[in-house]
Amino acid sequence: MKICCFIASLRLGGAERQLSGLALMLHAQGHDVEVLTYREGSFYAGALGEAGVKLTVIPHPGNEKRLIEDVADHLRESGCEVLISYLVGTNIKACLIKERCPGIKLVVSERNCNTNLPLYTKFRLRFYKVADAVVSNSYAQEALVRKRCPALDKKLTTIPNFVDAERFAPSGRRFCEDGKIHVVTTARLYGRKNALGLIRAVYEAGCENLCFDWYGALSNDKYYGRCQSLIRKLGLEKRFHIHPGCEDVEQLYAKADAFCLPSFYEGTSNALAEALACGLPAVCSDVSDNARYVVPGQNGVLFNPEDSNSFSSALKKLASATPEDLARWGSESRRIAEEKLSKVIFIKRYTTLLEGLFGGEN
Numbered sequence: 001m002k003i004c005c006f007i008a009s010l011r012l013g014g015a016e017r018q019l020s021g022l023a024l025m026l027h028a029q030g031h032d033v034e035v036l037t038y039r040e041g042s043f044y045a046g047a048l049g050e051a052g053v054k055l056t057v058i059p060h061p062g063n064e065k066r067l068i069e070d071v072a073d074h075l076r077e078s079g080c081e082v083l084i085s086y087l088v089g090t091n092i093k094a095c096l097i098k099e100r101c102p103g104i105k106l107v108v109s110e111r112n113c114n115t116n117l118p119l120y121t122k123f124r125l126r127f128y129k130v131a132d133a134v135v136s137n138s139y140a141q142e143a144l145v146r147k148r149c150p151a152l153d154k155k156l157t158t159i160p161n162f163v164d165a166e167r168f169a170p171s172g173r174r175f176c177e178d179g180k181i182h183v184v185t186t187a188r189l190y191g192r193k194n195a196l197g198l199i200r201a202v203y204e205a206g207c208e209n210l211c212f213d214w215y216g217a218l219s220n221d222k223y224y225g226r227c228q229s230l231i232r233k234l235g236l237e238k239r240f241h242i243h244p245g246c247e248d249v250e251q252l253y254a255k256a257d258a259f260c261l262p263s264f265y266e267g268t269s270n271a272l273a274e275a276l277a278c279g280l281p282a283v284c285s286d287v288s289d290n291a292r293y294v295v296p297g298q299n300g301v302l303f304n305p306e307d308s309n310s311f312s313s314a315l316k317k318l319a320s321a322t323p324e325d326l327a328r329w330g331s332e333s334r335r336i337a338e339e340k341l342s343k344v345i346f347i348k349r350y351t352t353l354l355e356g357l358f359g360g361e362n
Contacts, residue, residue: 001354002032004075006085006094010048010055011041012247014270015111018137018161019086020044025347027053034078038067068093072100080104082354087111088124095127105357110136110145112267125149132357135159137267140288157353160289162346163273163337170279170334171254175326180211181318183283184256186249186271187263189217189242194262194285194305195227201262201311203234207319212240212260215252219244253278257326258318263287264305268341277337281329283318293340299332 005023010016020035024047027033034054048055058070075083075097084107085094091108098106108131125145128134134155136142142158175181187193195214202212217224224242231240246252249271253259259275261284266272268289275282276293282300284290294300303314321329 001081001358002034002079003082003084003354004034004036004078004080006036006071006083006090007087008090009037009039009041010035010044012043012245014161015086016041016044017270019084020048021162021164021343022084022347022350023048023053024051025343026350027051029347029351034080036071036074038071064093068096068100072097075101075104082107082357085109092124092127095130098130105133105354106131107133107135107353107357110134110141110267112138112141112265125152128152128155131155133157133353135353137161138289139292141267157349159346159349159353160268160341161270161273162343163270163277163341165277165338165342168250168253168274168277168337170330173254175257175323175330180209181257181321181326182255183210183212183258183260183318184252184275184280185212185214185216185260185262186246186252186274187214187216187261187269188245189214189221189227190223192264194264195223195242196230197305197308197311198260198262199227199230199234199236199240201308201315202236202240204308204312205315205319207315208239210239210315210319213243213252213256214241215243215249216245217242249274250278253280256280258283258300261285261290262303262305262311266290273337273341276333277341279330279334281318281321281326281333283314293336295332295336299329299336 003026005019007019023033023035036056038058038060045055060067082105083094085091086109094106108128129151134152136158137160139158142156146153146156189195253275259280259282261272263285266288282294284294285305286302294302296302301314301317304310
C-alpha cells in the first residue's frame with residue numbers, strides 16, 4: 001500500500017513526532033511510505049532517512065490554491081492510495097486535495113480536545129465530510145465531534161498517541177533526594193497551558209517543599225513576560241523557574257519527582273505520556289482524557305483548572321506525599337503508559353483502520 005503522511009513541516013513538536021512515528025511504523029510493516037511537507041522544519045528528517053522513509057518537501061508557492069494543486073499532482077504521480085493528514089491547516093488542504101483526487105482514501109487527524117466547538121472548528125468539520133476517516137487522539141474529542149457533527153458519526157474513531165517506552169523509561173533515581181519534591185512541566189508556555197494559573201496555585205498552596213521547573217518558553221513572548229512578572233510579584237523566584245524548550249526531555253523527567261500539566265484543554269498529551277512512561281506521578285487538570293491516565297490516589301492528583309481552590313488543594317496533596325508514596329505512584333504511572341499508550345496498540349489501531357478502508361484488502 002502506498003501511504004503519504006501529510007503535515008506542514010517536521011519542526012520539533014508533538015504532532016510532528018506522532019506523524020513521523022506513524023510513518024516509521026507503517027514502513028516497518030512493509031508499506032511504501034512517504035512524508036509530505038510544505039514549510040521549513042525538518043527535525044525528524046534524520047530518523048526518517050535512516051529508516052528509508054522518503055521525505056518530500058513541496059515548496060509553498062505563496063498561493064494556497066497553487067499549493068493544493070501541486071500536492072494533488074504529486075500524489076497522482078506517486079500512486080498514493082492513502083493520505084494521512086495531521087493538524088488543522090493541513091487537514092483542510094487535504095480535504096480540498098481529496099476533491100481533486102477522489103480515488104485516494106483520506107484520513108484526517110484531530111489533535112486537540114476543544115471544550116466546545118467554536119465557529120472555526122465547525123467550519124473545518126464541514127470540510128471533513130469528504131474524508132474517509134476522522135481520527136481523534138482523545139475519546140473526549142471524538143464524543144464532542146460525534147455530538148455536534150452527526151454527519152461524521154460513522155467516520156470517527158479514536159487512536160490515542162503512542163509513547164516510546166524505551167526512550168522514556170524510569171531513571172532509577174530516588175524520589176526527594178534533597179528533601180524537596182521537584183515538579184517538571186514540559187509544554188509550550190502559552191495561555192491554553194495555564195501557566196499563570198499554576199503560578200497562582202503554587203503561591204496559594206504555600207508548600208515550601210515543592211519546586212517547579214517549566215520548559216517551553218519563548219523569551220520574547222508576552223505571556224512569558226506576564227508569567228515572570230507574576231513570579232516576582234508573588235516572591236516565588238526560588239521555587240518557580242521558567243526555561244526554554246529542551247529537545248532531550250527525557251533528561252528533564254529523570255531529574256524530577258513529579259509532573260504537572262495544568263492545561264485548560266488537551267488532546268492526548270505527549271508530555272503526559274512521556275512523564276508517565278518515565279515513572280513520574282502526575283498532577284493534571286481534569287480535562288479531556290487525562291482521567292484515563294491519571295487516577296487520584298493511584299498515580300497522581302487531578303484538579304479543576306478553573307477552580308483555584310481545587311488547584312491549590314491538588315498541590316497540597318502532592319506536597320504531603322512521602323517518597324514511598326511517590327515511588328508507588330510512579331510505578332503505577334509506568335504500568336498505565338505501557339498498557340494504554342504503547343506503540344503496539346497505536347499501530348494496530350491504525351492498521352485496522354486502513355484495512356477497513358479497503359474492505360480488508362491490501
